[in-house]
Amino acid sequence: MNQPHAKPSVPPVPGLVRAACLVATALLFGTANAYTVKPGDTLYRLAQLHGTTVAELIRLNSLTSTTLEVGQTLRLPGVSTATANASVPGTVPSRISGVTVNAPATLRMGDAFILRLSGPGAAQATVRFPSEAGEDVRLPGERLTPIPAGNEFIVLGRVVLGKNTPVVYEIQVGQDVLQGRIPVTGLPQPLQRLNLPPRIASKLEDPARKAEDAAVEQAYARRTAQAWSRPFQPAAAVRARSSAFGQPRTYVANGPVAYHYGTDYLAPAGTTVMAVNDGTVVVAGMYPVRGGLVVIDHGAGLTSLYFHQRAVTVKVGQKVTRGQKVGEVGSTGLSTGAHLHLEMRVRGEGTDPAGWMNRLWPK
Numbered sequence: 001m002n003q004p005h006a007k008p009s010v011p012p013v014p015g016l017v018r019a020a021c022l023v024a025t026a027l028l029f030g031t032a033n034a035y036t037v038k039p040g041d042t043l044y045r046l047a048q049l050h051g052t053t054v055a056e057l058i059r060l061n062s063l064t065s066t067t068l069e070v071g072q073t074l075r076l077p078g079v080s081t082a083t084a085n086a087s088v089p090g091t092v093p094s095r096i097s098g099v100t101v102n103a104p105a106t107l108r109m110g111d112a113f114i115l116r117l118s119g120p121g122a123a124q125a126t127v128r129f130p131s132e133a134g135e136d137v138r139l140p141g142e143r144l145t146p147i148p149a150g151n152e153f154i155v156l157g158r159v160v161l162g163k164n165t166p167v168v169y170e171i172q173v174g175q176d177v178l179q180g181r182i183p184v185t186g187l188p189q190p191l192q193r194l195n196l197p198p199r200i201a202s203k204l205e206d207p208a209r210k211a212e213d214a215a216v217e218q219a220y221a222r223r224t225a226q227a228w229s230r231p232f233q234p235a236a237a238v239r240a241r242s243s244a245f246g247q248p249r250t251y252v253a254n255g256p257v258a259y260h261y262g263t264d265y266l267a268p269a270g271t272t273v274m275a276v277n278d279g280t281v282v283v284a285g286m287y288p289v290r291g292g293l294v295v296i297d298h299g300a301g302l303t304s305l306y307f308h309q310r311a312v313t314v315k316v317g318q319k320v321t322r323g324q325k326v327g328e329v330g331s332t333g334l335s336t337g338a339h340l341h342l343e344m345r346v347r348g349e350g351t352d353p354a355g356w357m358n359r360l361w362p363k
C-alpha cells in the first residue's frame, strides 16, 4: 500500500518492540554455553558447528591467538543453556557430528535468510525456530524439512517485522538437538503517519475485506515443493522506489502501527507486471484493500504478491514462469497513485524483496 504524498514524520514510536517477548527471550537464551576444548578442535570447526564465525568466537572469548589448547574453556554464542543442560556436559559438538550448520552471523528485521546444513546427517535433519513461539506469526515453531540444494540441505528462515530479539533455530537429527541463535538488528525508520483521506481509509472497513484476508491466508498456508531453479527478477521496469519495505506507519490519525510488508515501486499505470519467478497463481482478482491482486506460490513456503494492479491477466491455478506477465500497474484498492506494491512472504511473513532480487536464494 502506498501513499506517495505523505510526509514521513520524525519521532520514533515508543513501545514498538514488544517488551514482554524481549524479556522472555533473555531469560531463555541469555547465557552463553561453556565448552571444553577437545583434541582436534579448531576455532573454524567450532564456529561452523555452532552457526557462528571465528571472529565472533575470538571476540566473545577475548582470544589473542587462534590456537586452542585441549581443556581450555570457551564461551559459545550459538548454544542455549537449555541445550547444554539436556546434553552430556562438554559433548555438545558431538551431538551434531553428522551435520555442519552454517547460519548468518547477524540479521536485520524483515530479512529472509537460509540455514545451510551439510554432512552425512543433513538429509535426516529437521529444523524449527523456537523463537517464533510468542511471536505473532503463522504456524509458530513449524517443523521444517530442509530442501536439497547441491551438496547441501537448506531451510528458509525469516525475521518478523517489529521484532529485534534473536532468531533461535533448533536442528534435530534423531535424538540429537542443536540450538543456535542469530542476533537481529532493527530497521531505523521513523513512523510514517499517512492520515489517509476518509474516501480511501474507508476501504479498511470494507465488509469484503474478511474474504480478501482469508484468500491470502490460504495462500500463506500452502507448503508445496520448490518451483524455481533460476534467480528472482524484478516484477516491473520501474522509475523509483516510493515507499520502503518495513516502514512503520499509521493509516489514520491515532490508528494502530502497521508495518509495510512490501516495497512500493513507482511506474506509470499500464506498466507490465511480471512474475518474479516460476510458480502457480493461487489468488487473482480485485479486492478492496490490495486492489488488483495476484499471489504466486513459488513453493518452499515462499509466495510473491502484487497489489493495486488495474488489470490482472492470469487465473487461479495457472502455472507461470519467471518474467511472464501477470497484470498491469494501477492504483486500485488502498492506494493514492499508480505504483506496484510487491511482497515476498516466507511462510506468510513479509521479507525484504531487495534481498531476493537477482539471486536464487535470499542474502
Ligand SMILES: [Zn+2]
Binding pocket: 001, 002, 243, 260, 262, 263, 264, 341, 342
Ligand atoms: Zn505498499
